[in-house]
Amino acid sequence: MGADEYTFGELSDFSGNGIVNFEDYSILIIYSDGYVCVGPDWCNGSDYNRDGKVDIYDLEKFAANWLWQASWYSP
Numbered sequence: 001m002g003a004d005e006y007t008f009g010e011l012s013d014f015s016g017n018g019i020v021n022f023e024d025y026s027i028l029i030i031y032s033d034g035y036v037c038v039g040p041d042w043c044n045g046s047d048y049n050r051d052g053k054v055d056i057y058d059l060e061k062f063a064a065n066w067l068w069q070a071s072w073y074s075p
């Protein structure tokens, strides 16, 4: 696992609860519905490639981090 993957894992935890799950997915879906993303927030980070919209390319990065857990996370 490279440093980039670690970073994406942490960035994919939009809700900040320590795990990448449906809670974060629901946030990404809200922004994918025609939302215009601008910096520095970039739609709560769900616009990974910062092209101003949340689409399939951002979903691909999100999916790669599905169920990522922070070191401090406990179910």
Ligand SMILES: [Ca+2]
Residues within 6 Å of the ligand: 046, 047, 048, 049, 050, 051, 052, 053, 054, 055, 057, 058
């Ligand atoms: Ca994007």
